[in-house]
Amino acid sequence: MQRQQLLYKGKAKSVYETEDHDFLILHFRDDTSALDGKRIEQLARKGVVNNRFNAFIMQKLSEAGVETHFEKQLSADEVLVKRLDMIPVECVVRNFAAGSIVRRLGLEEGTALTPPTFELFYKDDALGDPMVNESISVALDWATDAQLEEMKVLSHKVNEILTALFDAGDLMLVDFKLEFGVFHDRIVLGDEFSPDGCRIWDKTTKKKLDKDRFRQSLGDVIEGYEEVAKRIGVPLD
Ligand code: ADP
Ligand code: UDP
Numbered sequence: 068m069q070r071q072q073l074l075y076k077g078k079a080k081s082v083y084e085t086e087d088h089d090f091l092i093l094h095f096r097d098d099t100s101a102l103d104g105k106r107i108e109q110l111a112r113k114g115v116v117n118n119r120f121n122a123f124i125m126q127k128l129s130e131a132g133v134e135t136h137f138e139k140q141l142s143a144d145e146v147l148v149k150r151l152d153m154i155p156v157e158c159v160v161r162n163f164a165a166g167s168i169v170r171r172l173g174l175e176e177g178t179a180l181t182p183p184t185f186e187l188f189y190k191d192d193a194l195g196d197p198m199v200n201e202s203i204s205v206a207l208d209w210a211t212d213a214q215l216e217e218m219k220v221l222s223h224k225v226n227e228i229l230t231a232l233f234d235a236g237d238l239m240l241v242d243f244k245l246e247f248g249v250f251h252d253r254i255v256l257g258d259e260f261s262p263d264g265c266r267i268w269d270k271t272t273k274k275k276l277d278k279d280r281f282r283q284s285l286g287d288v289i290e291g292y293e294e295v296a297k298r299i300g301v302p303l304d
Pocket of ligand 2: 242278
């Protein structure tokens with residue numbers, strides 16, 4: 068399959084149509100953004116690392132019974148996916164407090180959240196991705212109650228699968244964001260799973276190895292992603 072019309076240029080990926088209406092090509096660029104797109108930089112190797120990382124995770128999730136949009140890697144920085152009708156709500160699962168929940172509730176970073184929490188955010192950069200809930204999502208026709216329930220169950224299942232995977236590499240899965248969409252009436256996991264959309268810490272030193280290295284200007288951003296990839300067995304070339 069080959070890229071045809073550019074459908075959408077996002078902050079980190081470009082989305083292309085293909086000759087088959089049911090499939091899209093996602094091109095992972097080197098662009099990195101923070102502050103809802105207000106700060107943008109290019110980081111060498113990021114597109115390739117995130118494409119490889121995402122492919123590895125999506126395949127692990129499929130094997131464990133989570134339906135995903137992943138079809139196949141087309142090149143080092145391109146993936147073929149099912150075209151989903153995206154639900155404009157981001158699902159966030161947290162095992163430990165970091166980021167917005169720390170700011171919102173004045174928690175100490177690293178506080179264990181047991182059982183893991185589940186939050187919804189409306190995907191809208193201009194509004195700063197505000198927190199929403201199920202009733203707002205249903206009233207505004209973003210999703211049905213049944214779809215939201217399925218997204219919650221799937222998010223917790225992804226957490227169980229990936230917590231074990233990262234744990235085996237001496238890593239803590241602190242939190243992560245998922246996006247779902249609808250494909251022929253089924254809820255399917257879309258977008259990407261990479262260190263851009265999750266927090267991963269070294270279990271012993273608590274060193275941050277995810278996008279917080281960029282957000283907090285800690286340096287060695289992609290080196291952090293590569294360290295995680297190496298520890299969980301992602302083939303990077
Ligand atoms: P953003 O839109 O936040 O800037 P990206 O740069 O990652 O994010 O752009 C990728 C876009 O493609 C996102 O809006 C995402 O919701 C969308 N997307 C991801 N997977 C699919 C899919 N399988 N079908 C349709 N759209 C998708
Ligand atoms: N996240 C994301 N995209 C967003 C918002 C959050 O991928 O638009 C991820 C983020 O990387 C983290 C998790 O979701 O792993 C929870 O993010 P949080 O609510 O703490 O917001 P942040 O402080 O990261 O903006």
